[in-house]
Amino acid sequence: MAALTLLRRGSAPARLLSGTLNARNPCIGATQGCHLRRHFSNNKILVELDEASGVAIMKLNNPPVNSLSLELLTEFCITIEKLEMDRSCRGVILTSAAPKIFSAGLDITEMCGKSAEHYAAFWRAVQELWLTLYGSNMVTIAAINGTSPAAGCLMAMCCDFRIMADNPKYTIGLNETQLGIVAPFWFKDTMTNILGHRLTEQSLQLGQMYTTPEALKIGLVDQLVPEDKVQSTAAAVICNWLAVPAHARQITKSMMRKQNIERLVNHREADIDNFVNFIGKDSIQKSLQVYMDRLKQRKQ
Numbered sequence: 390m391a392a393l394t395l396l397r398r399g400s401a402p403a404r405l406l407s408g409t410l411n412a413r414n415p416c417i418g419a420t421q422g423c424h425l426r427r428h429f430s431n432n433k434i435l436v437e438l439d440e441a442s443g444v445a446i447m448k449l450n451n452p453p454v455n456s457l458s459l460e461l462l463t464e465f466c467i468t469i470e471k472l473e474m475d476r477s478c479r480g481v482i483l484t485s486a487a488p489k490i491f492s493a494g495l496d497i498t499e500m501c502g503k504s505a506e507h508y509a510a511f512w513r514a515v516q517e518l519w520l521t522l523y524g525s526n527m528v529t530i531a532a533i534n535g536t537s538p539a540a541g542c543l544m545a546m547c548c549d550f551r552i553m554a555d556n557p558k559y560t561i562g563l564n565e566t567q568l569g570i571v572a573p574f575w576f577k578d579t580m581t582n583i584l585g586h587r588l589t590e591q592s593l594q595l596g597q598m599y600t601t602p603e604a605l606k607i608g609l610v611d612q613l614v615p616e617d618k619v620q621s622t623a624a625a626v627i628c629n630w631l632a633v634p635a636h637a638r639q640i641t642k643s644m645m646r647k648q649n650i651e652r653l654v655n656h657r658e659a660d661i662d663n664f665v666n667f668i669g670k671d672s673i674q675k676s677l678q679v680y681m682d683r684l685k686q687r688k689q
């Protein structure tokens with residue numbers, strides 16, 4: 390599946406021309422009470438699409454910690470592609486169905502003790518998630534209702550705007566080095582576009598997890614709100630974004646992200662080979678095993 394939606398579709402004007410009645414303010418229908426909600430869920434992703442507002446709420450649903458397994462990654466990409474093709478959907482709020490955890494990042498068990506073929510398939514699915522979400526034409530808002538390490542943070546960073554629950558227990562960041570692994574160049578590029586080079590270098594080397602006030606201060610998240618206001622704030626924010634003429638916003642988004650997306654597309658196979666070689670090393674397998682053991686010991 391080639392997921393370069395933003396570049397592949399190149400369809401902003403076409404989509405606008407064929408567009409929706411409330412193209413200038415798609416939230417008008419919602420406030421006038423004509424609610425048509427469609428629910429569709431597969432196993433790991435719950436979706437509620439409000440056709441009046443054009444907004445889909447997409448909930449990660451992989452208890453206990455929303456780790457990104459191969460199954461979840463596959464369902465995630467299919468869901469985004471489906472929403473992207475659906476004329477009644479123009480924006481997505483990405484959030485978690487799990488209390489206190491947005492996502493624990495990649496499922497570490499998918500990277501331990503498996504075959505090279507499995508690692509390659511898994512990494513292709515991780516790439517696909519990034520290409521699909523980062524390259525989406527839709528407005529994407531992350532409603533971060535819990536802790537969000539590593540690829541959990543990456544998913545949030547792919548979105549156009551990040552709202553996080555202001556809870557002192559929640560943290561967010563790319564902590565890969567703490568596991569003895571390395572965030573690939575496209576994780577790094579995504580963070581650099583948000584934080585700038587210096588701060589990204591520091592964050593990545595240290596594998597830094599930020600508290601919510603720290604994340605707000607450095608711009609890793611855009612807004613902190615009380616836990617019970619995360620969803621309503623996301624709904625209000627997405628209305629503002631959808632009020633901007635769609636073709637102009639989409640072309641602008643494409644202009645800002647195109648280079649990064651092309652970089653991965655052009656080096657996709659090499660990136661998979663690199664991952665497979667790296668993750669299969671005995672020393673890396675050992676590091677991951679030690680990390681998983683520590684996670685389990687914390688509970689005892």
Ligand SMILES: CC/C=C\CCC/C=C/C(=O)SCCNC(=O)CCNC(=O)[C@H](O)C(C)(C)COP(=O)(O)OP(=O)(O)OC[C@H]1O[C@@H](n2cnc3c(N)ncnc32)[C@H](O)[C@@H]1OP(=O)(O)O
Pocket residue numbers: 453454456490492493494495496497498536538539540541564565568570571572573663664667668681684685688
């Ligand atoms: C060349 C490139 C090479 C490599 C690039 C790879 C890039 C990697 C990106 C990643 O995303 S790596 C994953 C990083 N994630 C983490 O470090 C998070 C680890 N988890 C936690 O810190 C905590 O679990 C928590 C998310 C803060 C939640 O804590 P809580 O106390 O609520 O739950 P608990 O720790 O008891 O976990 C419950 C259960 O879930 C298992 N678990 C947790 N995280 C993961 C995970 N990422 N993958 C798989 N499994 C995970 C944990 O072991 C517990 O299992 P148990 O009930 O069987 O003991």
